Amino acid sequence: MIQGFYRLLIELTNGRWTSGILRRFARSRASRFVVPSFAKIYHLNQEEMEKGLSEYPTLHDLFVRTLKKEARRIDKSHDVVVSPVDAVIEDVGPIKESSDIIVKGKTYSIQEMLGERELLAKYLNGTYMILYLSPSHYHRIHSPVDGIVTKQWTLGGKSYPVNKLGLKYGVRTLAKNYRVITEVKTEFGHVAVVKVGAMFVNSIETTHKGSELVKGGELAYFSFGSTVVLLFERNIFQIDSTLNTPKEIKVGERLGILRK
Structure with missing residues (x-):
């Protein structure tokens, strides 16, 4: 019953018109009046913001804020994978031979998530990691590795919530939501950075230029809280032994290492 009600509520409030209304308000001058209360409610760290x-x-400008240069330290060790976002690590696990992953007791298809059958094979028996951004988090997305972009593509239409309730009661949220996927070739193998849109606001703006990525360099930003899914080719990633889920993490902090 709860699941059915939740799905109905999402369908009623996640249409083009409601999304458009929220987007227009967040970008309007009128939204500046809620900036102070938003910062207070979500306990934003104003000391690290680039601006006062x-x-x-506008509220949108606050969502996509940049930070002072010294606010995040990037682990530059050659083989280290760093967090691309400020987020909560919600789940980490293996990608099954069937292409399935199990998140919060639900099964998702990596094949459906990628939408590219020819790219799928390299990720089977690899590793996935899910990083959830709440409205309180810094919304810019950075590269977790050094490498070359081999492909970038967009899939999906509507977006369902990607928080704990969304993952539990939603319908294939990680594989169905609007998403922008960047595949990166490193000297160790391939890593896919799947940027998943959240409820109401689908905006994912790509900011990087060219094909070369430097670890810690900016890739894109979300206009609201959302999720990043990292997919690692089989046999190349070893998670840091100190990481447990759920765990708060910041851009540039160590997730694990790549190996040949």
């Missing part, structure tokens, strides 16, 4: 709170003319 009064300098954000």
Whole structure:
């Protein structure tokens, strides 16, 4: 019963018109009046922001804020994979031979998530990691590795919530939501960075230029809380032994190592 109600609520509130209304408000000058209360409710760390709170003319500008250069330290060790976002690590696990992953007791298809059958084989028996961004998090996405972009593509339409309730009661949220996928070739193998849109606001803006990625360099930003899924080719990734889930993590902090 709860599941049915939740799905109905999502369908009623996640249409083009409701998304458009929220997007227009967040980008309007009128939204500046809620910037202080938003920062207070979500306990934003104003000390690390590049600008003072009064300098954000809209709620959208606050969502996509940049940080002071010294606010995040990137682990530059050659073989280290770093977090691409400030987030909560919600889940880590193996990608089955069937292409399935199990998240919060639900089964998702990596094949459906990628939408590219010819790319799938290399990720079977690999590793996935799910990083959830709440509205309180810094919304810019950075490269977790050094490498070359081999392909980038967009899939999906509507977006369902990707928080704990969304993963539990939603319908294939990680594989069905609007998403922008960047596949990166490293000297160790391939890594896919799947940027998944959240409820109401699908906006994922790509900011990197060219094909070369430097670890810690900016890739894109979300206009609201959302999720990043990392997919690692089989036999190339070893998670850091100190990581447990759920765990808060920041951009540039160590997730694990790549190996040949």
